[in-house]
Amino acid sequence: MGSFEAATAVTFAGDGPEPGWDRYSGEIQPGWDYAGATNGGYLMAMAARAMAASCGNPPLSITCHFLRPASAGPAEVMVESVRSGRRLSTMAATLSAGGTDIVRVLGAFGDIVSEPVLTTLDAPTGASFDECLRDRVDDDDRPTTASGPAFLDHVDIRLQPGDEGFARGEPTGRAEMAGWFAFRDGAPIDPFALLFAVDVFAPSIFNFSGATLWVPTVELTVHVRGIPVPGPVQARFRSAHVAGGVLGEDGDIWDRDGRLVAQSRQLALMPR
């Protein structure tokens, strides 16, 4: 079992307070945070695992509202079966920790089938995984002491050359962040890992403004459109519209064969 799968595992813990509700328990692991706050995609993936276990299918479309930050410790996921259909199950869930609600999730679960009949979303023709800039190593492949999210110990995020400029005060001027994602332990990227992968890159707005202030996500919706083939996935995030202290960001993820496997869209707050 990969480190991400183990860190987001949940266990059935009994029936919920109403018919059609199930309780799951999990453990928010240390090391998947940024400055103590556990990554949002990680929390969404843990909730999604409980929802998927309850209905027997992976997430197709899933929306997560982030209510409060969480840190390492025991968590509970209360899952509600909203509707069970032939092709799809609609599920709702609340992940709580220390008796406080952390995220609220709503999603449709069902078979994920690839075979595109139409796509205008081609993978970017940028540098390959091997050519992209590696984080946390220097030119001689030695680990650096660069600061950053703790979860970089688990994931290998490689930015397209230039897109890392924001970190040294040289933003590209375009609100775009692209690159590759892989688990350091080589674990396959399944639908739950895709929910995490869409939330681990630095905000694309950093390359527009140069500012690197925290932009808390209000809502994140992910459509899982395919199961990646083995290997790293390629990702591109763009902010198309920032207004009134509110930021939108769209993400697209392709597998190593260039097939679209996920689309994300989030609404986040800009610091005022």
Added chain:
Amino acid sequence: MGSFEAATAVTFAGDGPEPGWDRYSGEIQPGWDYAGATNGGYLMAMAARAMAASCGNPPLSITCHFLRPASAGPAEVMVESVRSGRRLSTMAATLSAGGTDIVRVLGAFGDIVSEPVLTTLDAPTGASFDECLRDRVDDDDRPTTASGPAFLDHVDIRLQPGDEGFARGEPTGRAEMAGWFAFRDGAPIDPFALLFAVDVFAPSIFNFSGATLWVPTVELTVHVRGIPVPGPVQARFRSAHVAGGVLGEDGDIWDRDGRLVAQSRQLALMPR
């Protein structure tokens, strides 16, 4: 009061079964359907009105899962206050009719402020509202008997020249549908009307495939990014990826001054 506002009005009907829950009653009106099934955006707007009434703010980000079709008749919206914050309130709701759940909604509500600091989403440079093709009138401005959704009696949807080709078996070959939206009674387009406007155009896939089969929406998320100035709004919908019997469609809406006011994304099922 405009016909849409009246048709989606809700009334506080008492406390819900738990603290922080409110009940609202409404009436799904006839005439807002397609072949008897009430428009999904209409149902989402009715639920959003109850959620907004409960928290005192309009929707910023709202996700609706469509569980079953509904037709005209009494409806109830059960609203749950998930989190009440300084800038945002997170609200959940279920709209039911005849004792059956119809839609499940999750959203963040708060002040909508325009003033873009970054936008790469410019309004399409197509035909103006007056130049676009008018539905349901012939060349001499006389009403036609063209079939179509009943709600066309309430809304004036004008497609860009060419984009109406699907209806006569001449699709453009591009999965795009663009044009303008206005209420026939001239009512202003508020955030609730935007939730409806993103769901009234024919699916953009019709211009790719030429097929006009029903594509039921599984999930629709709308980000309200501005309050439109008076007048019609301009809209563009595109399907970028269709695979495994699942269709994604993105929509963007601008006001008459060319400011982005809403973005939508939906996942829908293709007939198998």
